[in-house]
Amino acid sequence: MTAVRTAPPPLAVVGNPENRRVRLFTEAARRAGLPAPRVVPWLRVLTEGGAEFAPDEVVRLDSPGENAEVDTLLRGHGAATRVGGTA
Structure with a gap:
């Protein structure tokens, strides 16, 4: 019997392409012998109303943080951010 x-x-x-977590995930996939993941920027998801994925595509949702423009789109202009456990 042969293995298939x-x-x-x-x-x-889905993440910020410039973010270290996205870079590390991409590097980990390559080290595991997998093709590099498709990076779908949060900015595009937020400005274009979402993203489409293949039925068999495994999707990781990364934090939208560390990008000022994405943060503004999610929170609104002038919204306070949480620091050190404060609200």
């Missing part, structure tokens, strides 16, 4: 090898499902990450 199947291709790994495609990966995607």
Whole structure:
């Protein structure tokens, strides 16, 4: 009996492309022998009304933090941010 090898499902990450977590996830996928994930920027998701994914695509939702424009779109202009456990 021979083993049937199947291709790994495609990966995607919704995140800020410049963010270290997105970079580290991409590097980890490559080190594991997987194709690099498709990076879907939070900015595009927020300005274009979402994103489409393939039915078999495994999607990671990363934090939208550390991007001022994305933060403003999520919170609104002049909204306070939480620091050190304060509200």
